[in-house]
Amino acid sequence: MQQVRNYYEILGVPRNASNDDIKKAFRKLARQYHPDVNPDDKAAEEKFKDINEAYDTLSDDQKRSEYNRSLLGASRRKTTKARDQVTANGNGTSSDYRQEFDLWKFKDFSNTSTKRAKVAPAPPPPRLSRRDVEARLTLPLERAYQGGRQRIRLEDGRSLEVDMPSGMIDGQKIRLKGQGIDGGDLYLKITVALHPLFKVQDLDIFCQIPVTPSEATLGGLIEIPTIDGLVKMNVPKGIKSGQRLRLANKGYPGSEGKRGDQLVELQIVSPQQLSDEEQALYQKIREMETFNPRQQLLSYF
Known part of the structure; x- marks a missing residue:
């Protein structure tokens, strides 16, 4: 399960920030980390992409509403998972008890003699299903125009180097064959960042x-x-x-x-x-x- 990134922390604004506050925070950070201001600084370039990705979502009311729901759902899943771990491991014996019960279940009590426990065969592993996934990639206008080799970082932690075409436009999708889940494809949705001049x-x-x-x-x-x-x-x-x-x-x-x-x-x-x-x-x-x-x-x- 992919981790939902906290766009509010990226822009440094609270969850109840107004659209004007979000825009002001974006412009301040965009000027600070713009590639023209930080040439050959990979860390600043990655930060600039994160800032534009966060602004693209939070500046749109519909996207922001959907994102808030996913952020709330991720928080609830995290809390439930932590509670389940405490319940399962609270006395330190639940796994041992289950193992003893499984052995007892397969004993033969038809006579007074004790036979060797029969162990049920392991179920076959589930078949893997290919699944296509989509990820967003925010690029400065100059990089979208020039194209070329681009290293990208996905939300699942993977880092890929992609040969990007020139003349990319906002909303364009690029297919990466076999880079999805279990052999599926990865589709990169391109967002062209706002430019201070053009x-x-x-x-x-x-x-x-x-x-x-x-x-x-x-x-x-x-x-x-x-x-x-x-x-x-x-x-x-x-x-x-x-x-x-x-x-x-x-x-x-x-x-x-x-x-x-x-x-x-x-x-x-x-x-x-x-x-x-x-x-x-x-x-x-x-x-x-x-x-x-x-x-x-x-x-x-």
Whole structure:
């Protein structure tokens, strides 16, 4: 029987935690153990998977309700098992008594002579039945995209090394032949963890990128992160905040090898601190500029 993992302990929240508390705990731990923050740290990578697996269950009301029932059932089974062990071994003689009774049962009392006890033959061993099992595997978006060799740890304690395909998507199942129970198959259900920057929408990847007022006004090349690494993208002059640009074939791969696009939404961000020289330049630009974005509003009055 597989042991039910305590997702509440993994996220460090109580059983009655609200959805907001669970989300806050997940985001805090995800930032702490994200593979980008802990490169080549296997322990942090395993912890990151556990965190996403716990959040995937507890953030969904239906999954959380089913999980709470299974957690309660596991607790009751554990208590019952401990009580049965105390009852069976409480006087230290129950097994000896049963053995003596079995020998007495097969004696022949038809005459005064005592015959050798007849021992009943052992029953044949039960036939093993193959059974398929399912396990969940949470992966960072980059690992789901790249695929490759991946060591996984199952809830029953086994550790396997699996050759994962590239371009895995959330909810996909991977079959491992013969890795189930008694020769059955093991099905890995893939969960792609939330990414701090990218969001996959079908085959397109969406992200928001900040730009400075001068970059938005003058345009030019800026570096943009993609799932393949950094690329340079040309920002047209006079770009508006919230305007989207498209990077062709930089999205997620589909089943037929076709890739989507990356949609980049630009957000104009003003600097919070300026040097004296920058302050003087901005002041000079303000005195010289002729553009008034509120000019059209003034015509209504």
